[in-house]
Amino acid sequence: MDTQPQAPADNTPRLFTVTEWTKTHTWPPTGGIRYLIFNAASNGFDKVIRRCGRRILIHEAEFYKWLDAQNGKAAVQ
Numbered sequence: 001m002d003t004q005p006q007a008p009a010d011n012t013p014r015l016f017t018v019t020e021w022t023k024t025h026t027w028p029p030t031g032g033i034r035y036l037i038f039n040a041a042s043n044g045f046d047k048v049i050r051r052c053g054r055r056i057l058i059h060e061a062e063f064y065k066w067l068d069a070q071n072g073k074a075a076v077q
Contacts (some may be wrong), residue, residue, distance in 0.1 A: 015050060015057040033058070044069070 018037075022030045037056055040046040048066050050057040 013062075014060040016060065017055065017057060021058050 018030060018033050021033060036045045037049055040049060048059055048062045050059055
């Protein structure tokens with residue numbers, strides 16, 4: 001059985017809960033993601049997360065843009 005989420009056919013963003021993120025991505029681990037979310041206002045991670053009630057979703061494409069920006073690289077379009 002294939003456990004990898006498939007990319008949407010349209011340009012719908014891929015959103016993951018923290019648990020889903022750690023099942024499909026090896027880095028950062030659960031504790032690292034929670035730290036980034038807790039400090040989102042000060043580290044710019046607020047651009048990566050989407051809040052829906054109490055649920056926090058991670059926008060995959062925005063995560064990689066944020067990661068590139070942390071390394072001083074221009075974000076990939």
